[in-house]
Amino acid sequence: MTNLTHYDPELPVHMTFATHDWHILAQHWYPIALGRDVSEQPIGTMLLDMPLVIYKMGDELIVAKDVCPHRGVPLSLGKNDGQGVVCRYHGLRFGEGGKCNRIPAHPEQKISDRFHLKTYAAVELYGLIWCSLKAEIGSTPNIPTMPHWEDADFQQLVCPQVDIACFAGRQLEGFIDVAHFAWVHPDTFGDPDDVEVPDYKTKETSYGFEADYISSVGRYPIGLDQRGQDDFKWLRHFEISLPFTATLTIHFPNGGRQVIMNSASPLTARQTRLFAPICRNYDKDLPVEDAYDFNLKIFEEDRLIVENQKPEYLPLDLSLEAHFPADRSSSMYRKLLRKMGFSPLFAA
Ligand code: FES
């Protein structure tokens, strides 16, 4: 039975993270939905085990705990009647700022603050809704930068989200891994004969670290030629923003650039929702669905790996797994997560 003296309303009821790790994670910003999916009608989601409801009142974006303060029914089951989201159980209505503006059973009663929703800091950026469970509402959001998102020479796309049954740290590490292309992605962009990994360096930054990887592994879909440049050396520039976002800028032949943001949003310690805004300065006339499909295929190839790795958590203590030089980025990633104070068995 829950001991009431240990009940902390700030924490989710069903906690899959160590409380110590949760408090650090909750300070950061994560994408929780596609901007195009959000309207005045409420949608439910989850972040760090916390159930969330997202809705709009005019231009105002509201993200709140998806728990009615009256008897705990999710507001995401309700509907917005134009003046707020109406709870399915007793019709309490929540409008601007998540404030209760109607108690149908007692229309004359003054509404106490106890009936307002617990709201969280949220903004829309890169076509995504970002949220932090601990940031102050209205404070400047600390969201990773995305090169070329504002650049008029680039086309901006936001891939549909992908749900993966793994810890966000494992997914992020897979995205920055440069030794698996030939083994996991031979049907999309990898070359099964191109397995050797040239040396590369990492550099610590204010937001995490960066890595420049130069190799012969291309990024055109298999079947397309290299557009006349057989000996082209591809540069992949990674910027890793701790804890779970990385942007990869791929330098294509003829000055082409593609930027992919891989933001792994931790729904729970074992469920990740992957968001991937992309911008590119070539093929801008091709249907965006082709780019969505190609990226989805790549992420589906990775799914087999990240959903089956053991342990499911990320061992930050480097002595717990074996490493080779091509793992420079993942070793750096683990070292810096440890420095942030996360447990040696992160999300165990
Ligand atoms: S539970 Fe929401 S109004 Fe009663």
Ligand SMILES: [Fe+2]
């Ligand atoms: Fe991959």
